[in-house]
Amino acid sequence: MTQSPQDAASARISGVFSQKKTAKIGTGTTARKTEVVTYFLVCERDDGQLDVQALTADDQPFGPKKQIGRDELLANYFPEPQKTLARQVSALSPKEMEIQKAVARGDKFRKRGESFTAEFEYNKALALDMGNVRANFGIGLCYIARGEQAKAREVFERVVHLDAAFQDEHKHLFNEFGINLRKAGMHDEAQEYYRRALDLSSEDENLHYNLARAAFGKGDVKAAAQALAACLALNPEHAEARQFVDYLKRKKNPDS
Template identity: 80%
Template sequence: MSQTPPSPHAANAQAGRISGVFSQKKTQKIGSGTTARKTEVVTYFLVEEREDGAMLVQALAANDVPFGPKTEITRDELLANYLPEPQKSMARAVSCLSPQEQEIQKAVARGDKFRKRGESFTAEFEYNKALAMDMGNVRANFGIGLCYIDRGEQAKAHEVFERLVKLDAAFEDEHKHLFNEFGISLRKAGMQAEAMDYYRRALDLSPSDENLHYNIARAAFDKGDAKTAAQHLGACLRLNPGHAEALQFVDYLKRKKLAGG
């Protein structure tokens, strides 16, 4: 997927409410006279959204433990004055997680490790431990789905696909790497119909992402549907006329006289 502004959902809590680590950058003056200089200080905060939509902000100490009072702010204030830190959410918020949430994260991390080493059955075991505690865990679903695809177990992979397309969080920037890997794996495994539905689901959430149209075109072409491929290539190029891969693909379709090109 193409680059988009950072999502405020640094880490997603129940019911889709914001829950994660955010930061503030402030410039401070140090010293005086000729030795005075300015330095940028970054402070991290744990943010939790209540059911009524109010944001509760609490500072994090150097050891990542929340301290001090919780301040209530609005969502607009959060977006205007704080930056999401999705890459720090897991490490910095871990001390605030329940024992079960910590066990889920550890199981997923072990699953990722084994999958990268090619030990898909051991990885599946770890992902299943996480899913037994939280069936909606995005990373565990992606991980176990990739294990099934790698082993050619398409029926099981389809079950995971059905779960993932219902999870909005699966298509956020936080999971961009796994999102891309899963989509490519679906297509290469001959699951073009699933790949197209998968990218269309993402397109519903990110309609201005030209790469999603390109990915649908690839899956459609692999499925033997050059006409649909050409339509999505056209949509891709309307959003980004300089998209190199799409231009090459269109040229190929024209040279082969496919889809009326």
């Protein structure tokens, strides 16, 4: 018996799902772990792939869509049948449009080197959604570029607790932010940044390598060596990590 197109459409997945992750808040003796729940709107497409889009605090779809398969959905997401959207949105709401426009303008000005104008635009986006990943990354990069480390640290504290900041869709900004933290001499923040990323993706050898660079920048050779060992355990052919290990060996034994 074949399934009619109408039956197939009605069997498609469409609804709210969640992800639960443990986040570390604070450092040192004040550090504690808390469970963070993020909600997503999931809609199945004609080709069987699933569009996954984050939901804001007021249950509005926001940000780019990620495509996944059913296996990944079942493995990493939990259905939330009791949580229904106030309305089904096929397009961005006026608020979402305003946020995206402000962020886009901020990105444009930042790339031109007009950091104060970019900051103004990012702040407009953050006034509407303090958790907007692109706006947080953007304004943080403005502060770092201007050497305003106190303000950059405030942004860092927000970013490091946003799960979405460490997702693949923000990979370019994630990398740029981490590199700039290190280059600005904010080595403690850079190390915490990469450790936070490793909490969510411990099998990424590049994160271990970047952690090693941040640790070395602070002068902690032992921590750098440990991070490099973790990197090479995951990928023994990681060229940069092998070169870094050789450099540390020559530095320790200059006559060898």
